[in-house]
Structures are given as structure tokens and as C-alpha cells.
Amino acid sequence: MAGKIGFAGTKQDTSAQPALNVTTTNNGRVVGLSLVGYDPPSVDVLKSSGSVAQFGADNQYPQHTIYQFENSPTHAAICRFTATLIAGMGFVFEGATDAFKDNLGYQRSIDRIGKSLALDLKLHNGWAVQVMWSADGTRIAKLKYEDFSFIRKEVNSDEEFTGTYLLYKYWKKGVTKNTPKVKPLPQFDPEAVFTYKTTPDGKKYLLDSEGNKIKVLDERGLPVLAQPNQLFYYEGTSPGQKHYPKPMHIAADTAIQINCEFDAFHIGNIMNGMTPSLFIEAFGSIPDETEQDAFESAMQKAFKGKKGKKSFIKFTDDYNNKTQITPLDIKNNETRYLELMKFFIGEICSAHMLSSPVLAGIAGTSSLNNSGTEIEAAFRLYLDTVVLDMQDQLIEGFQEMFDQSGMTVKVGIIAKNPFGDVSTTTTNDGTTDVPSTPTTVQ
Numbered sequence: 001m002a003g004k005i006g007f008a009g010t011k012q013d014t015s016a017q018p019a020l021n022v023t024t025t026n027n028g029r030v031v032g033l034s035l036v037g038y039d040p041p042s043v044d045v046l047k048s049s050g051s052v053a054q055f056g057a058d059n060q061y062p063q064h065t066i067y068q069f070e071n072s073p074t075h076a077a078i079c080r081f082t083a084t085l086i087a088g089m090g091f092v093f094e095g096a097t098d099a100f101k102d103n104l105g106y107q108r109s110i111d112r113i114g115k116s117l118a119l120d121l122k123l124h125n126g127w128a129v130q131v132m133w134s135a136d137g138t139r140i141a142k143l144k145y146e147d148f149s150f151i152r153k154e155v156n157s158d159e160e161f162t163g164t165y166l167l168y169k170y171w172k173k174g175v176t177k178n179t180p181k182v183k184p185l186p187q188f189d190p191e192a193v194f195t196y197k198t199t200p201d202g203k204k205y206l207l208d209s210e211g212n213k214i215k216v217l218d219e220r221g222l223p224v225l226a227q228p229n230q231l232f233y234y235e236g237t238s239p240g241q242k243h244y245p246k247p248m249h250i251a252a253d254t255a256i257q258i259n260c261e262f263d264a265f266h267i268g269n270i271m272n273g274m275t276p277s278l279f280i281e282a283f284g285s286i287p288d289e290t291e292q293d294a295f296e297s298a299m300q301k302a303f304k305g306k307k308g309k310k311s312f313i314k315f316t317d318d319y320n321n322k323t324q325i326t327p328l329d330i331k332n333n334e335t336r337y338l339e340l341m342k343f344f345i346g347e348i349c350s351a352h353m354l355s356s357p358v359l360a361g362i363a364g365t366s367s368l369n370n371s372g373t374e375i376e377a378a379f380r381l382y383l384d385t386v387v388l389d390m391q392d393q394l395i396e397g398f399q400e401m402f403d404q405s406g407m408t409v410k411v412g413i414i415a416k417n418p419f420g421d422v423s424t425t426t427t428n429d430g431t432t433d434v435p436s437t438p439t440t441v442q
Helices: 061-071 073-087 098-104 110-124 250-271 289-303 333-351 372-404
Strands: 005-007 020-024 030-035 044-049 052-055 091-094 126-133 140-146 151-155 161-167 183-186 229-235 278-283 311-316 324-327 410-414 424-426
Touching: 061 073, 061 110, 061 250, 073 110, 073 250, 073 333, 073 372, 091 098, 091 110, 098 140, 110 126, 110 140, 110 372, 126 372, 161 229, 183 229, 229 372, 250 333, 372 410, 372 424
Parallel strands: 278 311
Antiparallel strands: 005 311, 020 030, 044 052, 052 151, 091 410, 126 140, 126 229, 151 161, 161 183, 278 324, 410 424
8 A cells, every 4th residue: 555645734735836756665665756847837828718819828927927026036136127227217209299208108107107118028028008099099199008917819710819909917727808807909000090981881991082091070070989099019029939929038947936946945944844854654554544634733743843844754554663753864955055046046147148147236146356347348248238129129119109100209218327328229210311300299
């Protein structure tokens, strides 16, 4: 009969933890133990559920990304540092009035929204804003921040995007577009903003003498808007993906997860809860489940540490031996883990392309001799190879929105540089005939 192994007195949910597989013989003795390793979750799952393109096998990949951000000190420091540089000192809208910038953000300033978008870009390799059109549908009136992790794509039976995004905070496997509080929002398309006149059968648009579609007007003479609110969804480059982007740091997923669990390892040692320090093997007739639970409860009272359980129990049907208690020596694990963590921190920094961890405030990791010259050189390298490219992705999206809506606005971001330089990052559209005095947007 196989024996029962477990932490004394515990009823743990191990679904999110490495599982312990135990192989036993007929008399209950342990033959071998094996650990199931960490398997990074998939990102883009090409199998819809209720017309929703799944973002991860459980439709919660962005939540996995956020979990790592909230629980890995090294990863969080790099993401926050980078996002701060991306957002810089705020947007510049050349050709627009101060009033336009002051009123562009919905519920908060557009510069504050830019900070949230920069962090989403760093974490998820994408960002999104809800575009609110003016009453006449001719210009962008407001931009509202939308959390990238709340957004999924609606797809048809061929797994193709329908042009509608679905907004919901509590995505998980099984949630569909018909789930209460799931909000649909059409993709950004200035042409789709208006309601147009059609033939009686509704199959063709009516055109004016110049071949333009005729807008439906209300009693005030204003166009009737079919889509007053739309979603602009920006995805960064991500090879092999169809619906959703991969995070830029995905190569370090395992290293980041280990960094997340490292603090739990220390807490477990301190609280005597995560790691057992005693192996107890009880010989004789194996009791039923109720008796085993009662025995474990009694052993827990005798061998538990502060807010934790220390014993590891095994029942064996061998009448020739007495119950044995064996101490488990784990004191050397601390040194091993500390050495491993130095390696994994290096892996995380490499995935982020951060050559000098000291720039992000990661203590005890700098290979620099702390000279101002070397630190400045490392900062400029990171700025040129990572930050400016990500800034351009934020500017590029904003520029596309304004260009498609027919608004003559040139977008830029004022750089944040601790070494004193002040400059503005703008997109390079490949042309040089930019108006010297752009039209002012009211």
C-alpha cells in the first residue's frame, strides 16, 4: 500500500506551486522523489472561447505579467525606471493651443495618462486609449486611458479579429463577450465615426456629386455619430503572435519568477512554514484518512514553528521498525540561493538590455566604479538603445491618431535626463517638408 506524504496539519492549494511527485513500493517505502519544474505560460492561444481571443491558456496572461511586476523587486525597479524615462517630462503638441493639451486627457491630465501608457508599454509591449470624438465628429476631443490588461479581442469563427475590442477587469477562462459588464468598443477608425445615408435596402451608400458618402444630420444640423467612442490599440513588434504581443522581457520569464519566489523562500525560513525541518516516518499498520489527519494535527502541535509547520510525515506498513524522526539540514541552502540569485538578476537585466543595474537603483549589482563618466555613458547607452525606441512607439501611436483624424498636430515628448540635457523626441516620418508654422488646433 502506498503511504501518505504531506506537511503536518496543512491543506495547501499547490496549483500555483511546484508539485512533489512521489513513487512508492507496495510496502509504502519511498523509492524516488521528483520536482515538477516551472513552465512559463503561453501568450497567444489560437483557440477562441465564446468569440474571445484568449490571452494565455487561462485568458489571464497580462495578470501573470502584473504579478511578476508586483513581486520581483529587480524586475519592478527596471520597469519603473524605464517607464519614467519613456514618459519623460510630458507631451509636446506642436500646432495646438495650451487649452487643447489641458483638456485632452479624460479625468486626468494627458501627461499623467502618458505615464500609465509608458508603464503598460514596458510591461505588456502595448498600450491603449479610448478616443472620444467631438460633437461634429471632426476631431479628437478627449483621450481616456484604458488598462491594457483589461482588453481582449473579439474574433469570428475563423479566429480573425472582428474590429471590436472587449473591455473587462476580471478576465478568465470561460468569460465571453456576453458576460455581464463586458463592454464592447470598436477599433479606431475616423471613417466609421459617422452615420451615412444608404439606399432603401441598406446595401449601398448614397453619394453626393463629388462621390462622397452623405452624412446623416440631426435637427441641429450636426452629424449623427455612429461611433462617438473608439479604442486605439497599439501593439509592439512581437514575432510569431497573431492577436496579442509578447512582453519585451519574456526571455527572462523564468528568472523573474525565481526572483518572485526568492522572498517567499526567506519568509518560509523565518516563519518555519515553507520548508519542513523534520521527516517523520511512522511504521506499522497504515491508519485511515481520518486517523492520519488526527495524527498530523497532534504532531503539528508538537513540532510547529511560529505561524508555520515544520514536520514532513510518512506512514509505512512495516511492522519490523519503530517510528523514526529525522532532522532535515537546510542551512546550506541559503548560500546556494544567494549565489543563484546573483545569476538570475543578471539574466533579468540582460533581458531588459540594462547594462548597468545601478541606473535602476538595484543595490549591490553595479560593475561600475561609480565614476560619473561611466554612469553617464551607461545611461546614454540605455537611452539610445532602449528608451528612445519605446518613446517613439508612444509618439508614433499618438501621431497616427491625429494624422488619420485630419488634425495638424506634431507630437513629441520632452526627454528626462539627469545629466542636464533638454531635448524633445519626435517621430521620423521620412519627410522634411513639415510646416514651419503648423495650423493651430482649437
